[in-house]
Amino acid sequence: MSSIVIEREVVRQDKAIGSSVPRVDATAKISGAAEYVGDMSVAGILHGKVLRSNVGRAKIHSIDTSAAEAMPGVVAVLTGEDLTDIDPYYGHALRDRPIVAIDEVRFAGEPIAAVAARTEAQAEAALLSIFVEYTDLPVVASLDAALAPDAALVHEGPTREGFAHGLGQLPEREGNVCYRYGFERGDIDEASGLADIVIDRDYEFPAVYQYSMETHSVIAHHAGDEISLWANCQHPFLVRAEIAALFGLSVNRVRIVVPYLGGGFGSKSYTKMEPIAVALARKAGRPVKIVNRVDESMVTTRRHNMKCRMRTFATRDGELLGRQVEFWLDTGAYADNGPRVTATTADAAPGPYRWPSVHIRGHCVYTNTSPAGSYRGFGAIHLQWIGESQIDEIARAAGIDPLEFRRQNLLRPGEEVRPGGRPLDADLVGDVEKAAAAIGWGRERIVNRGLGVSVGLLAAGAHPVSSASVRMDADGEVAVLVGSTEMGQGTRTVMAQIAAEVLSMDPAAITVPGADTRFTPYDRSTGASRSTTVAGKAVELAAREVLDALFETALFFFDAAEREELHADDGRVWFRDESVAYPDLIAKRFGFVGGELRGYGEVKPEKGSGSYAEGPVFWEVCVAGAEVELDRETGVVRILQTSSVADVGKAINPQLIERQDEGGAMQGLGSALFEEMLYTDDGVLLNDTLLDYRIPATEDLPEKMTCIIVENGDGPGPFGAKGCGEGAMAALPAAIVNALTDAGVSMTELPLTPERVWRRIQEIEGQQQEGKP
Amino acid sequence: MQRRIRSLRIHIDTVINGARFGGDVEANVLLIDFLRDQMGLTGTKQSCEVQVCGSCTVLVDGRPVSSCVYLAYELDGSAVETIEGAKDSDFYQKAESALVRHAAVQCGFCTPGLVMTLKSIAENGDATDEAGLRRSLSGNLCRCTGYRSILDAAAEIVGGS
Ligand code: FES
Ligand code: FES
Numbered sequence: 001m002s003s004i005v006i007e008r009e010v011v012r013q014d015k016a017i018g019s020s021v022p023r024v025d026a027t028a029k030i031s032g033a034a035e036y037v038g039d040m041s042v043a044g045i046l047h048g049k050v051l052r053s054n055v056g057r058a059k060i061h062s063i064d065t066s067a068a069e070a071m072p073g074v075v076a077v078l079t080g081e082d083l084t085d086i087d088p089y090y091g092h093a094l095r096d097r098p099i100v101a102i103d104e105v106r107f108a109g110e111p112i113a114a115v116a117a118r119t120e121a122q123a124e125a126a127l128l129s130i131f132v133e134y135t136d137l138p139v140v141a142s143l144d145a146a147l148a149p150d151a152a153l154v155h156e157g158p159t160r161e162g163f164a165h166g167l168g169q170l171p172e173r174e175g176n177v178c179y180r181y182g183f184e185r186g187d188i189d190e191a192s193g194l195a196d197i198v199i200d201r202d203y204e205f206p207a208v209y210q211y212s213m214e215t216h217s218v219i220a221h222h223a224g225d226e227i228s229l230w231a232n233c234q235h236p237f238l239v240r241a242e243i244a245a246l247f248g249l250s251v252n253r254v255r256i257v258v259p260y261l262g263g264g265f266g267s268k269s270y271t272k273m274e275p276i277a278v279a280l281a282r283k284a285g286r287p288v289k290i291v292n293r294v295d296e297s298m299v300t301t302r303r304h305n306m307k308c309r310m311r312t313f314a315t316r317d318g319e320l321l322g323r324q325v326e327f328w329l330d331t332g333a334y335a336d337n338g339p340r341v342t343a344t345t346a347d348a349a350p351g352p353y354r355w356p357s358v359h360i361r362g363h364c365v366y367t368n369t370s371p372a373g374s375y376r377g378f379g380a381i382h383l384q385w386i387g388e389s390q391i392d393e394i395a396r397a398a399g400i401d402p403l404e405f406r407r408q409n410l411l412r413p414g415e416e417v418r419p420g421g422r423p424l425d426a427d428l429v430g431d432v433e434k435a436a437a438a439i440g441w442g443r444e445r446i447v448n449r450g451l452g453v454s455v456g457l458l459a460a461g462a463h464p465v466s467s468a469s470v471r472m473d474a475d476g477e478v479a480v481l482v483g484s485t486e487m488g489q490g491t492r493t494v495m496a497q498i499a500a501e502v503l504s505m506d507p508a509a510i511t512v513p514g515a516d517t518r519f520t521p522y523d524r525s526t527g528a529s530r531s532t533t534v535a536g537k538a539v540e541l542a543a544r545e546v547l548d549a550l551f552e553t554a555l556f557f558f559d560a561a562e563r564e565e566l567h568a569d570d571g572r573v574w575f576r577d578e579s580v581a582y583p584d585l586i587a588k589r590f591g592f593v594g595g596e597l598r599g600y601g602e603v604k605p606e607k608g609s610g611s612y613a614e615g616p617v618f619w620e621v622c623v624a625g626a627e628v629e630l631d632r633e634t635g636v637v638r639i640l641q642t643s644s645v646a647d648v649g650k651a652i653n654p655q656l657i658e659r660q661d662e663g664g665a666m667q668g669l670g671s672a673l674f675e676e677m678l679y680t681d682d683g684v685l686l687n688d689t690l691l692d693y694r695i696p697a698t699e700d701l702p703e704k705m706t707c708i709i710v711e712n713g714d715g716p717g718p719f720g721a722k723g724c725g726e727g728a729m730a731a732l733p734a735a736i737v738n739a740l741t742d743a744g745v746s747m748t749e750l751p752l753t754p755e756r757v758w759r760r761i762q763e764i765e766g767q768q769q770e771g772k773p
Numbered sequence: 774m775q776r777r778i779r780s781l782r783i784h785i786d787t788v789i790n791g792a793r794f795g796g797d798v799e800a801n802v803l804l805i806d807f808l809r810d811q812m813g814l815t816g817t818k819q820s821c822e823v824q825v826c827g828s829c830t831v832l833v834d835g836r837p838v839s840s841c842v843y844l845a846y847e848l849d850g851s852a853v854e855t856i857e858g859a860k861d862s863d864f865y866q867k868a869e870s871a872l873v874r875h876a877a878v879q880c881g882f883c884t885p886g887l888v889m890t891l892k893s894i895a896e897n898g899d900a901t902d903e904a905g906l907r908r909s910l911s912g913n914l915c916r917c918t919g920y921r922s923i924l925d926a927a928a929e930i931v932g933g934s
Pocket of ligand 2: 213262263488877878879880881882883884914915916917918
């Protein structure tokens with residue numbers, strides 16, 4: 001029997017927040033009426049298709065577009081030669097990427113040219129008539145190749161800083177290493193000298209594809225000195241700034257409209273297909289729509305694969321002495337969000353324990369493969385499975401139950417997580433105890449089955465800058481203008497609930513349209529689990545301003561009243577047992593049938609600059625448990641049950657939180673068990689369709705998944721809330737790896753494919769044979 | 774991937790969401806492009822293009838097909854139903870209310886295709902226990918929900934009671 005068990009800490013009252021109101025967008029999505037970029041059109045639209053490199057690295061000698069230009073329906077063909085009037089490089093972290101390849105291609109899949117034609121078919125046909133002359137150059141398609149002493153360089157020339165990395169002074173590039181981040185505390189050599197137990201291993205973590213079901217899609221129009229974009233981007237305001245800089249316009253000349261996104265998970269963060277679409281539209285003089293195929297989106301972004309060496313030092317009694325971590329992330333041919341991913345991975349490296357010494361070094365490495373960026377839980381998902389497997393090993397070596405070991409060593413609220421950053425703001429011991437209890441921790445051992453738990457932290461919230469406005473019209477209905485993009489997580493519903501709570505009204509009377517940078521107040525981005533916490537806070541403040549205006553008018557209305565004697569309830573302002581409805585107050589205020597009330601809310605760094613080093617906004621808790629069953633004959637690992645903890649401070653919509661956790665857990669399961677992008681030695685992606693890149697389907701769903709919502713009111717967001725949605729994803733692979741070790745097979749490489757697990761079983765059995773007298 | 778080298782048109786007579794359609798279609802036009810681009814029925818979504826994800830599912834003579842790998846001219850003599858056509862049915866009311874209640878919709882990109890598959894399960898009497906539903910829905914990928922809510926809603930929509 002399958003079941004979902006939901007445990008809650010707090011009994012809620014019937015209020016706008018804390019209750020699972022239905023999603024505001026559900027019915028439109030079910031009926032197919034909800035619009036995504038691919039469903040949209042504008043007058044005079046053309047269709048764009050992109051010619052992509054089929055080699056990993058090459059010198060471009062010539063591109064002959066004349067035949068393509070003569071093809072039926074073709075309006076424009078874009079190449080690097082059309083970009084000589086602008087500085088055509090972009091990248092928010094490192095400005096290293098040309099809009100289309102210039103002189104050289106650096107990865108298989110890199111755009112070389114693009115065609116705009118009346119129909120998609122005409123554009124596609126014209127691609128076949130573009131002739132590119134290349135000479136192959138040496139390819140470095142893996143971390144090992146890129147880090148070899150005599151490796152060919154993916155990029156030469158000076159490093160150019162992007163406009164929004166938020167990482168302070170960037171180090172100089174060294175060989176193919178484009179960014180480094182690390183920190184240390186205590187004396188790691190001393191720890192190593194004192195240690196009785198040393199766990200020292202090398203690990204590998206694969207590239208995977210986010211696979212939001214909707215591919216990257218954009219409509220671009222460049223008319224006069226105005227650019228308009230309809231794009232499925234998670235960060236419209238950052239994309240706006242980047243497009244403005246690229247095409248030499250002020251930001252208010254660039255307008256980005258974001259309808260619903262068909263999933264994001266980081267794949268649509270920062271700038272992706274927007275620059276090439278704008279450049280093509282600029283050349284065509286007409287709006288152009290580009291909708292990627294899945295294989296194109298797979299070479300547009302992915303998760304960083306990684307190599308890592310981790311050493312953990314402890315005494316024979318299990319006292320933790322220190323941890324030393326060095327890792328290399330493969331960011332592909334362009335940095336994209338690699339530097340930030342590197343910093344976040346380093347932050348996740350120690351794990352939430354009390355370390356006398358830590359020594360962390362992270363390297364972000366260029367290779368001739370498709371660029372890697374953000375994917376849900378990045379950093380934590382990279383290192384939690386490694387760190388937590390070493391914690392289990394130490395616990396076992398010291399003869400301590402892994403859960404008890406965590407109880408003894410986990411950080412407590414208020415303790416330092418990393419030097420200079422925000423101290424711990426969550427009850428990790430309570431969280432992991434719940435996750436362990438949910439999977440039956442401590443029960444009797446069953447042959448070929450294992451239990452595992454994992455605990456980690458993810459630096460969440462990104463840069464704390466968001467603003468929002470709330471407008472109440474004369475009829476009392478409310479619109480919330482906020483830049484968070486609705487990509488499935490339910491942010492429009494949550495924002496409506498926050499405003500409804502402040503204004504004591506029904507969330508159903510509140511609309512939350514999508515972002516339109518021309519009208520929507522600035523919001524840094526949608527990602528890093530930040531929307532509820534940061535943008536939600538801005539919405540709360542904006543709604544309070546509207547409430548203030550209502551109270552201000554009510555003071556006149558009730559004459560005798562003091563502000564403290566008023567309260568709002570159910571769409572009315574009350575004074576003793578009298579009340580007046582909001583529309584009547586607005587009519588009273590303006591003495592007229594129209595008018596509106598406006599509130600504005602702003603969140604900015606409270607102190608300092610809000611930089612990464614001072615952060616994060618909050619630590620997202622990543623806690624999970626898993627029970628696995630191993631088939632020793634075939635190496636197949638089956639997940640029998642999972643548990644995950646959503647430590648959210650305050651659950652604004654419990655049902656949406658559960659869905660985030662379940663969805664995140666399933667993505668974590670895919671990452672743990674089978675998802676992996678495979679490249680040839682020449683850097684060509686082999687499994688670029690869903691026929692051979694598998695994501696979880698219904699039949700992969702474990703029998704039982706338990707989502708535990710914890711509400712300790714300890715978040716910096718509205719009503720004590722903090723973000724969620726990435727923790728389960730980051731924590732589950734670690735819990736699965738630990739459960740598999742508990743079943744007898746320890747792994748240092750993901751995903752846990754049957755072949756890989758089977759080989760490891762043979763290896764372990766071989767060692768056991770040898771070990772026998 | 775569409776590669777239309779030269780166009781050859783074929784006359785078809787079909788029924789689209791209950792309305793007769795007679796006319797020429799290009800021989801190599803896929804059903805999904807015909808529906809979305811020519812008929813303006815954008816409720817049907819395209820993702821994988823290789824008959825794996827199910828987001829493009831429509832019903833042809835009551836049976837689910839992946840419109841991304843089905844040629845439009847094959848509709849000749851058949852009837853096709855998309856999410857836009859399914860909307861006015863008792864089944865749809867039931868489906869909508871269960872999907873909303875279980876919050877089985879997140880980004881929504883997989884949802885119209887899922888509803889069409891569920892409709893075919895309901896109408897064709899396929900197995901509706903948990904195992905049967907897992908099997909029948911294994912061709913409807915959803916990256917957002919993690920499936921539990923979809924299966925729970927599905928059991929309610931097509932289940933016995
Ligand atoms: S788009 Fe047709 S099955 Fe995926
Ligand atoms: S709801 Fe997003 S893919 Fe299913």
